[in-house]
Amino acid sequence: MSTPAVACRTACGACCTAPSISSPIPPQRDEQGRVVSAGLPQGKPAGQPCVHLDEALRCRIFTQVDRPAVCAGLQPSQEMCGDTTAQAMLFLQRLEQATAP
Ligand code: SF4
Ligand code: SF4
Numbered sequence: 001m002s003t004p005a006v007a008c009r010t011a012c013g014a015c016c017t018a019p020s021i022s023s024p025i026p027p028q029r030d031e032q033g034r035v036v037s038a039g040l041p042q043g044k045p046a047g048q049p050c051v052h053l054d055e056a057l058r059c060r061i062f063t064q065v066d067r068p069a070v071c072a073g074l075q076p077s078q079e080m081c082g083d084t085t086a087q088a089m090l091f092l093q094r095l096e097q098a099t100a101p
Pocket of ligand 2: 015017053068
């Protein structure tokens with residue numbers, strides 16, 4: 001039996017903080033395509049909150065087509081998200097360490 005889908009927890013942000021992202025993170029753009037805030041051309045290291053997390057820990061560039069593929073492909077799961085942000089951080093930190101080059 002497959003793991004049931006779970007909803008992303010409000011005000012978590014663990015999966016935008018704990019993992020490293022090796023691909024470029026694009027800038028935030030407004031509806032006219034103008035840059036609103038800078039991205040991270042070199043990606044981000046593990047443990048650093050993404051620059052695009054807003055005050056409520058939501059992604060500011062969620063609807064941009066150039067959002068990193070690794071972000072777009074990530075789905076909430078009970079295994080990753082756990083029951084608390086601390087549990088998610090721990091799972092993702094362990095995963096990061098296990099997959100470090
Ligand atoms: S770890 Fe899970 S609950 Fe937390 S922000 Fe990511 S998808 Fe949402
Ligand atoms: S681009 Fe958005 S989804 Fe990807 S790590 Fe940054 S805040 Fe999270």
